[in-house]
Amino acid sequence: MLGLARSVARAQPRLASTFAVQSSSVHTLPKLDYAYDALEPHISGEIMNLHHTKHHQTYVNGLNAAEEAYAKAETPKDRIKLQAALKFNGGGHINHSLFWKNLAPTSQGGGNLSDGPLKAAIERDFGSFEKLKEQMNATTAAIQGSGWGWLGFNQATKKLEIVTTANQDPLLSHVPIIGIDIWEHAFYLQYKNVKPDYLKAIWNVVNFKEAEKRLVEATK
Structure with missing residues (x-):
């Protein structure tokens, strides 16, 4: 788990x-x-x-239990057996902690991408905000099974890029700027199996101020 924490510290500075x-x-x-x-x-x-109260809480509980078991493990074999639980529950906790900050009511600016570093970077790397949404929605909708769609900042190329992660794997290759949960528990009660409708709707409550803060910190 400590290795995961170090990777998170490099890729996700605000959460580190x-x-x-x-x-x-x-x-x-x-x-x-x-x-x-x-x-x-x-x-x-x-x-x-x-x-929030059921799914994210389950990841928190699972992470605490896995870390407690890891601390008590007496052999390398016992610790290796716990890696999957640590990755899944740790990733679930990391991803969801980012996701809640990633959202905001429209009354608090959700869905409003104003002029600034983020908008400029999106237009530079995708041509327009509309093209970003089209590409990210298509890429995220194509995830087979469960996972996450991300707008991430590549610190090597200094560009925004669209990437995906499976299950609850945290984004380690890029700094996460915007993340979309595509697990069914994130949308099924409202949108049933029509993922494109959910993906279209969520942009109305994306917290672009938070996303811009992440981008600014990543480019320092």
């Missing part, structure tokens, strides 16, 4: 300090900055409640 503190203590479910129904009609309050 929090994760470093938590890695030696008990992980807890982060509070949301808005009410569960604040993202309606784009994401229902029922989905947000279940997603």
Whole structure:
């Protein structure tokens, strides 16, 4: 788990300090900055409640249990057996902690991409915001099974790029700027099996101010 924490520190600077503190203590479910129904009609309050209090809480519980077992493991073989649980639950906790910050009600600026470094970078690397949405929605919708679609900053090329991760794998190759959860629990109660409708709707509540902060920090 410590290796995962170091990788997160490199790829996700805003989360690194929090994760470093938590890695030696008990992980807890982060509070949301808005009410569960604040993202309606784009994401229902029922989905947000279940997603946060049930699914994310399950990853937190699983991560705490896996880390406790890892600390008690007496042999390398026992510790190796725990790697899958640490990766899955640790990734679930990392990804969802980023995801909640990634969203904002329209009354708090959600969905509003204003002029600034993020908009300029999107237009530079994709041509327009509309082209970014089209490409990212298509790439994310094509994920087979469960996973995440990401707008990430490649620190080698200094460009924004669209990438995906499977299951709850955290994004380590890029700095995450915007992440979209494509697990069914993120949309099925409202959008059923029509993933494109969910992907189209979520842009109305993306917290572009938070995304821009991540980009600015990544480019320092």
